[in-house]
Amino acid sequence: MQIEKVYEPQRFEPHWAQWWIDRKLYVAQHRPGPAFSLVIPPPNVTGSLHMGHMLEHAEIDTTVRRRRMLGDNTLWLPGTDHAGIATQMMVERQLAKEGIDRCRLGREKFEDRVWQWKEQYGDTIKAQMVRMGLSCDWSRERFTLDPGLSRAVREVFVRLYEKGLIYRGEYMVNWCPGCRTALSDLEVAHDETQGNMWHIRYPVHGSSRSLVVATTRPETMLGDTAVAINPADPRYFDLHGLTVDLPLMNREIPLILDEVADPKFGTGVVKITPAHDPNDFEAGRRHHLPHVKVIGENGHMTLEAGPYAGLDRMEARRRVVQDLEDLGLLEKVEPYPLSVGKCDRCKTVVEPLVSIQWFVKTKPLAAKAIEVVENGRIEFIPEMWTKTYFEWMYNIRDWCVSRQLWWGHRIPAWHCKSCGEVMVAREAPEACLRCGGSMLEQDPDVLDTWFSSALWPFSTLGWPDETEDLKLFYPTSLLITGFDILFFWVARMVMMGIEFMGEVPFRQVYIHGLVRDADRLKMSKTRGNTIDPLAMTEKYGTDAVRLSLLMGAAPGTDIVLTEDRMESARAFANKIWNAARLLFMNMERSGVPPWLPADPQPGLPETAGSLAASLEDRWIFSRLNACAEQANRAIDQYRFHEAAQVLWHFFWHEFCDWYLEFKKLRFEENSGLTADWRNLLTVFESALRLLHPVMPFLTEELWQRLKSADANRPESISLAPYPQYRQESADLAAEHEMQILQDAITAARNLRAEMKLDPKQLVEGALYGRGIAVTVGRSHSQAIRKLANIDLEFREEAAPGARGAEARRSTPEFDLILRIPLEQTDAQRKRLEKEKEQLDKVIAASRRQLADETFLSRAPEHVVGSIRQKLVEYEAQAAKVRAGLEGLAG
């Protein structure tokens, strides 16, 4: 069995990746409903994938597969994007790649483009869409969203409308002049920027007085329809009932009394622009003020802006300020920090605009969504996110769901061209319900992609039909996601799920950290600082990238992804590879065929049992057992970093560093006995299964090589059971004995290194101990000799007083004494003195505690007891150290 010296992931991963994709696509195609996520994205389509998704894939796969191993058929919701978003993401990514400004592209052109992609990428795009839970039907000669999903969307819309939870009206919305669409509040990102506060003087009509208003957006003054003062503000009592002259526009506008004007803020005078400011909109409503819309949908000034019509809003701002200054009406300008709302997607400054849109009334939905979290039906992990969730839910505002884009789900509403009636219906009505006219037109708007996303948990399972899938998979157990879509998606799935299914969509929400780069910046598609996972996997291997993500994935913290980490993960992969290499090479030499132990359902294999187990066998089985326990618990608690660390430590520092070293000695002796081989392969195979969720490709490859002789094995390691803890496999006696052996070897190495002894020189020494230490040492004297290069005598008696040139190390179990050259006694003395210092410190601390009456009376029994016991040990050790020092002195 030839096996290369260095593990080259590129040679094996593509093969296994394809295997996985085929399998998952098969699953996706042969059962309705959402597919499991794939291990890695199909090449060539994704380009640069969001690293968060990588993590999701890693986590989902870990958990999903494990569940499957345990025979739990619960469907775990993959954290991939829902159809609408997926489509949009894919489309946008492709557009960006081709350098096309998506906002400027018309619907016709868009469809052309999609057809072009079809020609170009065909099946890969299809695979990508299936991966994202989207169906892709080229045969219909149209690029459409899943018709089933569209049906669910229409159904939900109509039902919400019938319940009065959807309304259409003219309100202030966030308008993106770049995308030319309305946005929900969530899609507006606020940026702290340095702006200006302009103070403008408005003359009071027919009076010599004037009022000074302050604004951060002076161009909006063109649309002012009033100026407000607080009714209780004594400075302006005399002006009640008057009007002011709006500068530049020569309009006379009323001076109104309203609470929006805060007497404590600035001059206490506020300009009112009902068409361009949410506050003013409300004020305008209270006072029945007209709306003068001076900024249009394209971000340019409208005809209402008079001489400024047609100007870009920013240019208009400059002109207005200039003109006011020329007129001497600009009182002052001061720098002012303000937060500017920008479009989440295109970063254009959002303009508050009055327009007719569709809204979802969210308060009633939110009330139920709050309740289910309060009573524990839904649990957030880590728990701190519940607070964030509540914060948002309690302060929720109505949700503007209509978008003026040309992809997405059309709003199921029809307008009668004759009488203006608006009808919401599942299917296009034949005639107007009011006037009977037949000139009907569907509302041109589409829905916010998050609207359909909110329905994902049930719309993908065939709702509104009562399907088998729906019965089986709703509610699901777990949602894994990043906090950046907690509100966008998670919260809304909860609201819609309860509303339409009468039950929560999932029980647990595991929220993982965001992946950050070395500068701690969030990696995101829009920021463009994503590490290209394909490049990383190319360089270090998918398993290494995956492991480094998991190692950094402590709950509640972000993940800093650095190449350093990936490098060390790659080293670990190589370590596994080379451990296998050692096995395979020796198997060949010994003529042992590839062999696997009897299938150990459901978890760990039987221990060596009757098969003449050596100490290292008993020990490693016990450690393997402990490792399985810790790994299982860590995964159950979503502590993936801990699982990764436990596995790392077990494999590298127990299996390789000690167990294999011991076994190498056996091979040297006699090529290994049957029991040696059997135990060794059993442990190795179990370790591979333990490691598999963390390093799927490497372990799969090695497992395939191991199983080659056994046709009855499952086709993949992922179908083999995950090792479980079994109490009867714990062997504390073996662990204790092995510990003594390790201590002796480590102590000897330590002394050798400190005394700067020649590594090749065999050193003589003696081990003095009681009972077990001597027995264990004696029966493993060869191991000690090989691993520490010392030749020991074993004496079951107290260590003699010091006798000149010797180095000594003591543990509670034994004293180890090495003969050393005379010139090294100084070094030895120094070491002993340092040790004495440390011991004195802890002895003093222990004594102080034990002398403390309150401690003795209040601390629990076991704490006091263990300190007493420790103190005895410390003191014994200190005595030995003192003896050593005295000997050196003489």
Add this chain to the structure above:
RNA sequence: GGGCGCGUAGCUCAGUUGGUUAGAGCGCCUGCUUCACACGCAGGAGGUCACAGGUUCGAGUCCUGUCGCGCCCACCA
């Protein structure tokens, strides 16, 4: 303005309900071409756990405050 989180070894971070000499990886130092692995082996140095108080027999861990950093929410002209 409101909310959340973080400050632990040179760097990146762990540290589940307060309990015995605070851990890992990388980096650093010393020594090893030992026939699985230099993506390695053996050994080592390095921390008054941001600061100040408090609760407690006992605090990296709980409470209060201060300083520094990050994030989220918010119709503050």
